[in-house]
Amino acid sequence: MFIVTAKEMYDMDRLAMQEIGLDGKLLMENAGRAVAWKVMRKISQTDKICVLAGAGNNGGDGFVIARTLLDHNYHVEVLQVVPNDKVTGDAYDHKRIYEKCGGQVVPYETGSIQMVKEADVLIDAMIGIGIKGEVREPFASLISLINAEQSYVISVDIPSGVPADEGGESFHAVQADYTIIIGAPKQSVFLPYTASYYGEWEVVSIGLPTFIFKRLTSKGMWQLEDVKKTLPKRQLFDHKGNHGRGLIIGGCKEMPGALSMSVQAALKSGAGLIMGASSLPVIQMIAGNCVEATYSALSATDGYLDNHSEINLDSYDAIAIGMGLGRKECTKDLVKYVIEKATCPIIIDGDGLYHLSQLLPQINERTHPSVITPHPGEMAMLLGVSVRELLKQPFQYAKEFATAYRVYVVLKGRYTIVTSPEGVQMVNPTGNPGLAKGGSGDVLTGIALAMVMQKQSLLQALSNACYIHGMSADLLVQHQHSEHDLLATDVINGITDVYRTISSSG
Ligand SMILES: NC(=O)C1=CN([C@@H]2O[C@H](COP(=O)(O)OP(=O)(O)OC[C@H]3O[C@@H](n4cnc5c(N)ncnc54)[C@H](OP(=O)(O)O)[C@@H]3O)[C@@H](O)[C@H]2O)[C@H](O)CC1
Numbered sequence: 001m002f003i004v005t006a007k008e009m010y011d012m013d014r015l016a017m018q019e020i021g022l023d024g025k026l027l028m029e030n031a032g033r034a035v036a037w038k039v040m041r042k043i044s045q046t047d048k049i050c051v052l053a054g055a056g057n058n059g060g061d062g063f064v065i066a067r068t069l070l071d072h073n074y075h076v077e078v079l080q081v082v083p084n085d086k087v088t089g090d091a092y093d094h095k096r097i098y099e100k101c102g103g104q105v106v107p108y109e110t111g112s113i114q115m116v117k118e119a120d121v122l123i124d125a126m127i128g129i130g131i132k133g134e135v136r137e138p139f140a141s142l143i144s145l146i147n148a149e150q151s152y153v154i155s156v157d158i159p160s161g162v163p164a165d166e167g168g169e170s171f172h173a174v175q176a177d178y179t180i181i182i183g184a185p186k187q188s189v190f191l192p193y194t195a196s197y198y199g200e201w202e203v204v205s206i207g208l209p210t211f212i213f214k215r216l217t218s219k220g221m222w223q224l225e226d227v228k229k230t231l232p233k234r235q236l237f238d239h240k241g242n243h244g245r246g247l248i249i250g251g252c253k254e255m256p257g258a259l260s261m262s263v264q265a266a267l268k269s270g271a272g273l274i275m276g277a278s279s280l281p282v283i284q285m286i287a288g289n290c291v292e293a294t295y296s297a298l299s300a301t302d303g304y305l306d307n308h309s310e311i312n313l314d315s316y317d318a319i320a321i322g323m324g325l326g327r328k329e330c331t332k333d334l335v336k337y338v339i340e341k342a343t344c345p346i347i348i349d350g351d352g353l354y355h356l357s358q359l360l361p362q363i364n365e366r367t368h369p370s371v372i373t374p375h376p377g378e379m380a381m382l383l384g385v386s387v388r389e390l391l392k393q394p395f396q397y398a399k400e401f402a403t404a405y406r407v408y409v410v411l412k413g414r415y416t417i418v419t420s421p422e423g424v425q426m427v428n429p430t431g432n433p434g435l436a437k438g439g440s441g442d443v444l445t446g447i448a449l450a451m452v453m454q455k456q457s458l459l460q461a462l463s464n465a466c467y468i469h470g471m472s473a474d475l476l477v478q479h480q481h482s483e484h485d486l487l488a489t490d491v492i493n494g495i496t497d498v499y500r501t502i503s504s505s506g
Pocket residue numbers: 009013027028031054055056057058059060061126127128129130131132133134135136137139156157158182183206
């Protein structure tokens with residue numbers, strides 16, 4: 001599924017109209033009817049429905065929705081929030097068709113507030129992706145009124161007032177219960193400041209051909225069907241070497257568990273062979289947790305790894321470094337060594353990212369792929385901006401970093417964004433607040449290593465890793481766990497259920 005900015009959506013419309021002859025009125029008809037069918041699934045024929053229509057094409061969709069509902073014997077009226085002369089073009093044409101089919105349009109005036117108060121269902125077709133600046137009157141007051149009422153609120157394309165793109169932080173907007181998105185989700189669906197306004201959401205197709213999306217956007221949402229198509233398969237005559245050899249370097253005296261979780265997660269997700277490298281005390285502490293792995297004991301000073309010359313980086317399909325490594329100068333040397341010498345894909349996480357801020361020229365020099373898996377705090381540190389600033393524009397910042405340093409960036413969050421060095425971005429939809437806990441990142445890195453080792457495109461491998469990680473947490477919370485008690489080790493065990501679910505769902 002593609003993700004778009006407002007500009008990309010307008011460019012697609014233009015292309016559809018000018019190059020292939022899908023005109024605006026037809027797209028509006030497709031949009032309105034597709035939305036109406038979704039609406040009918042949610043409401044009952046006895047509900048009193050009020051469609052709030054603005055002047056633009058979002059309002060135009062509202063007239064098509066109202067006409068379709070009327071035709072199916074729903075009790076519907078349109079409250080037109082703007083004067084008649086503001087409704088023009090395709091929206092005007094659809095308003096006329098609605099009226100000719102017997103539809104009622106009530107002009108906005110103070111008395112029509114009653115209409116809003118009496119409605120069981122409010123359909124918000126006031127403003128869509130065409131919003132500019134802060135909402136003006138009477139929209140601002142209406143939004144306050146809608147948000148104060150108990151009625152069920154369905155927004156068309158986007159809750160009125162919410163910006164389509166990233167960058168906004170404060171706005172006055174409709175709080176929808178359900179949003180039916182037209183054509184493709186906009187960036188704001190996935191952003192911390194805007195996501196919650198959408199409520200439950202769904203996307204409807206309006207007949208724009210796929211090649212138009214492919215031509216104009218390089219952002220998408222990774223879905224179960226993508227996982228099924230791209231996940232490494234196990235063949236009858238496979239041996240462990242077919243599923244990759246991976247090296248995981250991490251752990252220090254205060255954080256032995258980080259390495260343990262990455263090792264376990266990598267093997268559980270399908271890695272052929274995993275070598276864990278750490279100090280002897282760390283290995284002695286964790287080896288019993290995962291007897292299937294092999295371990296390499298490295299020298300340490302005061303509990304921190306201190307000698308990179310002992311590590312053999314050859315003959316691995318991928319290497320992960322940084323989980324629980326510690327932030328000492330000697331551990332920085334280790335990260336530098338791996339960045340400079342590894343001739344396979346590397347994944348840098350945890351304390352490795354802390355050191356990376358001083359190793360950016362070295363990462364730029366690499367001729368083999370590099371992956372970083374920062375949470376927003378680590379990403380902000382690497383970019384030299386505040387977390388707040390980063391979270392306003394995570395798509396933009398992740399892309400800037402990925403393209404500047406030619407790395408794959410896995411920016412972790414409720415909707416993790418995977419960005420390739422070419423700037424292609426994939427959003428992961430799975431996961432829940434149960435993952436906001438120590439150890440989650442170590443598990444993700446282990447899964448990512450297993451995927452990267454198994455010869456897929458790296459963007460696919462990393463998107464699959466995020467999907468599996470989040471899906472494990474989702475299945476666990478649906479069944480035996482809650483978002484409160486979920487532990488990172490539960491998420492490792494939950495990978496079993498993820499694979500069983502994926503393979504049984506055809
Ligand atoms: N391919 C598609 O995605 C299709 C989408 N459709 C729908 O069209 C809208 C986008 O339509 P557009 O006409 O470009 O814009 P909107 O309807 O979202 O908004 C324009 C109107 O809103 C007013 N406006 C703008 N900013 C404000 C504000 N801050 N306060 C109050 N009012 C505002 C604006 O008024 P002006 O006086 O400024 O002109 C316009 O009246 C998309 O979201 C989909 O719903 C198509 O139907 C099918 C194809």
